[in-house]
Amino acid sequence: MSDRKEFRDLAEPTKAHDAIASLDLEPEPETVPLADARGRVLAERVDADLDVPGFDRASMDGYAVRAGDTFGADEVDPATLDLVGEVHAGSEPDVFVDEGECAEISTGAVMPDGADAVVMVERTDELGTETIEIRTSVAPGDNVMPAGADIAAGQRALGPGTELTPREIGLLSALGKDEVEVRGKPTVGIVSTGDELVRPGGDLDSDAGEIYDVNSYTIAAGVEEAGGEAALYPHAGDDMDAMEDALTTAAEECDLVLSSGSTSASAVDVIYRVIEERGDLLLHGVAVKPGKPMLIGRLAESAYVGLPGYPVSALTIFRTFVAPAIRRAAGVPEPRTATVDGTLAAEERYSEGRMRLMPVGLVENEAGETLVYPVDKGSGATTSLVEADGIVEVDADTEYLAAGEDVTVTLFSPDVRTPAVLAFGEDDPAFSRLLDRLGSSRFLPVGSREGLRRLRDGLPDAAVVAGPVRREVESVELGAWEREWGLIVPEGNPDGVEGFATLVDGDLRFVNLDTATGLRASADAELERLAAARDTDAADLQSAIDGYGFTLKAHESPARRVLAGKADAGLGLRAAAEKLGLGFVPVDTETVRVRANPERVEKQGVRDLEAVLAGVDEVLAELPGFAPTE
Known part of the structure; x- marks a missing residue:
């Protein structure tokens, strides 16, 4: 009578998942x-x-001008400017636009020095060959895509x-x-066991009970699909020495070894003995059908999983237990269908009479329902695609999509996953570093004011808000810190900038931040205080600062302008100045707050964000001018 070893107590599926999760499959980057x-x-x-883009460029055909030269111009009372040259896309400008002058410019061309706006050609007339009539007024930055936009x-x-x-x-x-x-791809060695197996293409003796090896290729395809790199090894017979040689060779070369077959309690199925003698057997048998005969353990320095011999069972167990572990090790998201149904988070109007392929992002609300929001920074912005999850096709005759309307999203990839947490708001280096600690997140740096607006409308899970807030929004604070802001100047502060008063009274070129940012709100408040002290209007002080109205969006952008010699001073953070080796004139500190949507505080992604924020002090210690709140 043969010696049979019975299965140990069958483990629950959760135990099998836990056992596999305890194995280290992750390779080096x-x-x-x-x-x-x-x-x-x-x-x-x-x-x-x-x-x-790496330069300020015209977003349409027309004339590059100084915006101030067009103020008050209209169809009745146009402005007249001298034409001093032309600038074409792909060419370096060789003209300078002074007061009362303009230059013809093509879409995508580099803005010439001196000009800060573009008047579209349709709002102009040629008066001879050297004079242009401007029939509209423009503001600084109009029809210009600034560097870094x-x-x-x-x-x-x-x-x-x-x-x-x-x-x-x-x-x-x-x-x-x-x-x-x-991330490195985990290398998975695949060894099919059993004397009856023959590789496809070989000679098969059916009379002797031989069958083709199905599992090696099936599981290899599953490994590749899950993000791993499959390595096929010659199949091993049921002899213990042959099986030991095959498995240990694979273990020496791979992060994970998968075998199929020889996992039952039969005396000839000896694979569990190899694992017990040469490694560590963690689990033998799982309470699942199909797939009861499953092994989990360690072999040498590698992880090991033994799959059942029947192909359907082997693939079922692989997909249920092993594929998720390979995906985690490779950093590959779980697969999903190629389309998602959801509801539009906000109304969207469109009236151009053409079919629209609208880039959209996805977020789950507190009830687990999918909300869909448009993501569109313009056709020239690469980041629109990165921040979107798919496309909603809008018919040409559809002019209005209502908030709450059902839509179908065609995903960019079947692997696209809704981010665990979605946040909008202030571009902040501390929060940026904290995001690295979240497994799945999306942050759109739209500025504090826009972040609060979106939070009020109920779209994001959280908003990052800095500086003075004029209109409060119901929210739950998850974390806060202080950051020092001021004026960034060239190294050594050659112009002797002491504060905003120097910019108001001097002849210096300043570069500002967008009005939606908290830094800009702090700067505006500082000018209001200066105006009160001088018994004048803050708008007059803003007008006195050259460049105050021409703005950038990212917190580091003004510092980069100063570093490049394109500005004498810029609004920014001490952290940005020290990072780039620039001078810094401190003005004040402002508080950065991370505020959660009150309806989402129990959402797992928000909880994960709150947990990450608990470690903010470690991040703040690495950033000059940053400190915990009092």
Whole structure:
């Protein structure tokens, strides 16, 4: 009578998941050429080290002007400017636009020095060959896409854990990256066991009970699909020495070894003995059908999982227990369907009479329902695609989509997952670093004011708000810190800038931040205090500062302008100044607050964000001018 070893007590499926999770499958990161990066997962965050676009460019055909020369101009009383030259896309400007002058400019061309706005050609007339009549007024920045408007140098472009699809590859290309550090693919050695197996293509003796090896190729395909790298080994017979040689060889070369077959309690199925003698058997038998005969353990320095021999059972167990572990090790998200149904989070109007492929993002509300929100920064912005999850097709005759309306989203990839937490608000280096600690997050740096507006409308899970707030919004504070702000100047402060008073009274070029940012709100408040002290109007002081009305969006962008010699001073943070080796004139501190949507505080992603914020002091210690709140 043969010696049979019975299964040990069958483990619950949760125990099998826990056992596999306890195994270390994660390989070391590796650097790959950008051409080979599609489908890989970033191992570290990627910051932009240049502005995209890298220059201020015209967004339409027309005339580059000084905005101040057009103030008050209209159809009845046009302004007349001298034409001093022309600038074409792809060429370096060789003209300077002085007061009372303009230059013809093409869409995409570099803005010439002196000009700060573009008047579209349709609102102009030629008066001879050297004079242009302007029939509208423009403000600084009108019809100009400033350097860094798509993404600015110093901004967080992509975070660790990002799967690189063609969208992200496009962004990395725009940033000039030719290689990138990615998560390593776990190498999975596959050994099919059993004397009866023959590799496809070999001679099969059916009379002797031989069958083709199905599992090796089936499981290898599953490994590749899950983000691993499969390595096929010659199949092993039921002899213990042969099985031991095959398994230990694979264990020496791979992060995980998968075998199929020889996991039952039969005396000839000896594989569990190999694991017990050469490694550590953690589990033998799972209470699941199909797939009861399953092994989990360690072999040498590798993880080991033994799958059932029947192909259906083997693939079922692989997909249920092993594939998720490989995906976690490779950083690959769980698969999902290619379309998602959801409700529109806010109304969207469209009336151009053409079919619209609207980029949208996804977020889950407190009830687990999918909300869909438009993501559109313009056709020239690469980041619109990175921040979106898919497309909603809007018919040409649809002019209005109501909030709450049901829509179907075609995902960019079946692997797209709704971010665990969605936040809008202030561009802040401390929060940017905290985001790296979240497994799945999306943050849109739209500024404090816009972040609060979106929070009031109920779209994001959280908003990052800095500086003075004029209109409160119901929210739950998750964390807060202080940051020092002021004027960023060239190293050594050659112009002797002491504060905003120097800019008001002097002849210096200043670069400002967008009115939606908390830093800008703090700067405006400081000018109001200065105006009160001088018994004048704050608007007059703003007008006295050259460049106050021409703004950028990212917190580091003004500092980059100063570093490039394009401005004498800029609004910014001490952290940005020290990072770039620039001078800093402190003005004040402001509080940064992370506020949660009160309806989402129990959402798991918000809880994870709150847990990450609990460690903010460690991040603040690394940033000059940052400190915990009192």
